[in-house]
Amino acid sequence: MLLSIALIILSGLLLGNICKKLRFPSLFGMIIAGIIIGPSVFNLIDPSILSISSEIRRIALIIILIRAGLKLDLSDLRKVGRPAILMCFLPACFEIGGMVMLAPILFDMNRLDAAILGAVIGAVSPAVIVPRMIKLIDEGYGTKKGIPQMILAGASVDDVFVIVMFTTFTGLAQGRDVSVMSFINIPISILFGIIIGALLGFILYKFFLITNMRRIIMSVILLSCSFILSAFETELSYIPFASLIAIMCMGIVIRQSDKDMAVKLSGQYDKLWTVAEIFLFVLLGASVAVDYLKEAGANAIILVLLVLLFRMAGVYICMIGTGLTLKEKVFCMVAYTPKATVQAAIGGLPLAMGLSCGELVLTVSVVAILLTAPLGAFGIDMTYKKYL
Numbered sequence: 001m002l003l004s005i006a007l008i009i010l011s012g013l014l015l016g017n018i019c020k021k022l023r024f025p026s027l028f029g030m031i032i033a034g035i036i037i038g039p040s041v042f043n044l045i046d047p048s049i050l051s052i053s054s055e056i057r058r059i060a061l062i063i064i065l066i067r068a069g070l071k072l073d074l075s076d077l078r079k080v081g082r083p084a085i086l087m088c089f090l091p092a093c094f095e096i097g098g099m100v101m102l103a104p105i106l107f108d109m110n111r112l113d114a115a116i117l118g119a120v121i122g123a124v125s126p127a128v129i130v131p132r133m134i135k136l137i138d139e140g141y142g143t144k145k146g147i148p149q150m151i152l153a154g155a156s157v158d159d160v161f162v163i164v165m166f167t168t169f170t171g172l173a174q175g176r177d178v179s180v181m182s183f184i185n186i187p188i189s190i191l192f193g194i195i196i197g198a199l200l201g202f203i204l205y206k207f208f209l210i211t212n213m214r215r216i217i218m219s220v221i222l223l224s225c226s227f228i229l230s231a232f233e234t235e236l237s238y239i240p241f242a243s244l245i246a247i248m249c250m251g252i253v254i255r256q257s258d259k260d261m262a263v264k265l266s267g268q269y270d271k272l273w274t275v276a277e278i279f280l281f282v283l284l285g286a287s288v289a290v291d292y293l294k295e296a297g298a299n300a301i302i303l304v305l306l307v308l309l310f311r312m313a314g315v316y317i318c319m320i321g322t323g324l325t326l327k328e329k330v331f332c333m334v335a336y337t338p339k340a341t342v343q344a345a346i347g348g349l350p351l352a353m354g355l356s357c358g359e360l361v362l363t364v365s366v367v368a369i370l371l372t373a374p375l376g377a378f379g380i381d382m383t384y385k386k387y388l
Contacts (some may be wrong), residue, residue, distance in 0.1 A: 004046040007037050012278035025381060027128065027281045028374035034285020045286055053283045054345060057127075060280035061341060062226045063272050064130045065244055068152055069201075069251020070266040071134050083318045084146075087154025089161045091314035091336055092122040096165065098310030099303075106299045112173055113357035116350055119166035120361055121307060121368050123342035126244075127280055128373050129155045129335065131273065132380045142388035147328060151335050159342050160190060160242045166346060173355050185240040193242035197249025200225060204250065205257045218261075219268040222250065280341075287344050288366050300367040308337055308372065327387040334383060338376030339368045 015029030037044040049056075099118030100111055109117075133148040133155075142148050164185065204225065208218050226247045233243035255262035312333040319329045347365030351358030 001046045001048055004044065004049050007044055008034075008049075008282045009275070009278055011037055012282040016278070025374055025377035027277070027377055030278060030281035031285035031288070031370070031373065034282040035288050035290065036285075037282075038286030038288070040288065040290035049283075050286065053287060057280050057283055057341065057344070058230065059227075060276040061127055061244070062223070062230060062247055063269055063276045064126060065156065065248045066222060066226060066251050067134055067266060067269045067273060068126075068130045068156070069248040070255055070262045070269065071137050072149055072152060072248070072252050072255065074252060074256060083322050084150040084153050086318040087150060087315065087336070088157035090318055091124075091154075091311045092158055092162050092165075094314030094317075095122040095307050095311040098307040102303060102306055106303050107360060109357055109360065112169065113355070113360075116166065116169045116173060116355070116357055117361050117364060118307070119162055119169050120343060120347055120350075120365055121304065121339065122165070122311075123159050123162040123339065124155050124336055125338045125340035125342065125373060125376075126155050126159065127284075127341040128338035128377050129380075131277070132335070132377065132384075136384055136388070141384050142328065142331070145322075145324060145328065147324070147332065147388060151332060155336070156245060156248055157190060157242075160193075160245065162342065163346070164189075166349075170350060170353060170355070173350075173357075174353065189240035189242040190245055192240060193245035194249050196229070196241070197246030198253050200229070200246070201250035201253030202257065205254050205261070208254075208261060209258070215264045215268055219265055219272075222254075222265065225250065284340055284344050284369070288369065289362065300364050301371065303364060304368045304371055311337065331380075331383055331387040334376065334379040337379070338373050340373040343369050 011033035012030040015033040016026035017029070019029035020026045035041060039045070039050070096115060096118035099121060100114045103109055103114035103117055104111060130152055133152040136148040137143055137152075204222060208221075229243045229246045229250075233241050251262070251265075254265065315333045315336045316329060319332060324332070343365040347362050348358075350361045355361075
């Protein structure tokens with residue numbers, strides 16, 4: 001296991017830095033490193049690590065969202081209001097609709113299978129988007145109009161909506177009845193997440209203020225509470241609760257209560273992210289099945305690119321009436337395209353469920369990750385200084 005950990009870190013750093021020097025996003029090199037040392041090529045990663053790969057990636061995602069909450073100023077988010085709410089679900093709806101229209105034409109599949117595929121592909125990746133929006137906030141690009149804050153908030157809620165849609169569509173495919181509660185649970189889970197996260201964040205803020213402990217200990221306690229929230233969502237699945245939103249809300253409340261405390265804590269998580277990023281994207285690459293890529297063909301690539309146009313159209317509609325310039329709208333459209341985390345997490349579930357579309361869903365998920373994660377990250381990195 002120790003050798004595998006060393007290989008993950010060193011290969012991720014090496015290929016990440018090579019890509020950086022070539023003016024590509026470092027995450028692209030990390031994903032390639034994961035593919036090379038993963039089961040599909042040299043199989044150098046210990047099976048015990050692969051068996052907990054999803055949990056490790058979840059930890060990295062939690063670190064991302066804590067950082068986001070500690071840096072997100074609600075006063076900036078209020079400037080964009082309506083578009084931020086629309087970004088939570090409208091682009092995903094457009095992309096799922098595009099998939100239902102196009103997938104049956106390019107592949108031999110029915111509309112319900114196409115909807116399942118759309119629900120898997122329709123989620124954006126907080127793992128790619130959030131760190132970049134945090135960078136923009138730190139550097140001051142687009143913050144006066146609340147652009148990175150809007151994208152950051154939308155990307156965090158988008159996944160909740162899409163996963164509920166995925167559960168609904170797979171339930172229909174397996175012959176289960178889908179109740180109205182499935183859809184009512186979406187706003188309920190978001191609301192519960194906000195309330196519980198805000199309450200816990202306020203309690204932690206008061207506790208940190210009274211105890212005056214070292215910032216590293218404060219960071220560990222905040223991270224542990226985030227793990228508890230994540231476990232709460234998993235173990236008590238019958239209660240609608242969005243843990244990722246709750247985790248971000250904890251950070252937001254601490255920032256609103258004491259900006260200096262938030263800055264100190266944020267510095268600790270910036271250091272943690274240096275290592276977490278490597279594990280997240282290398283293990284994501286290791287989860288990619290190269291055999292499925294060979295079977296995908298040009299149709300899968302064409303399909304992913306075409307439904308991205310639907311997503312971009314949805315983002316553009318969200319921006320109507322905002323007063324953003326055309327360049328700023330184009331940036332938002334590009335920034336909302338990367339996919340990785342959700343596709344890696346649920347892309348293989350339809351196959352495990354025995355659904356006829358399972359292999360195709362997994363194949364297109366892999367194509368979407370390899371195509372949009374680096375391209376979306378590259379698009380953000382190359383345009384934000386010119387367009388914002």
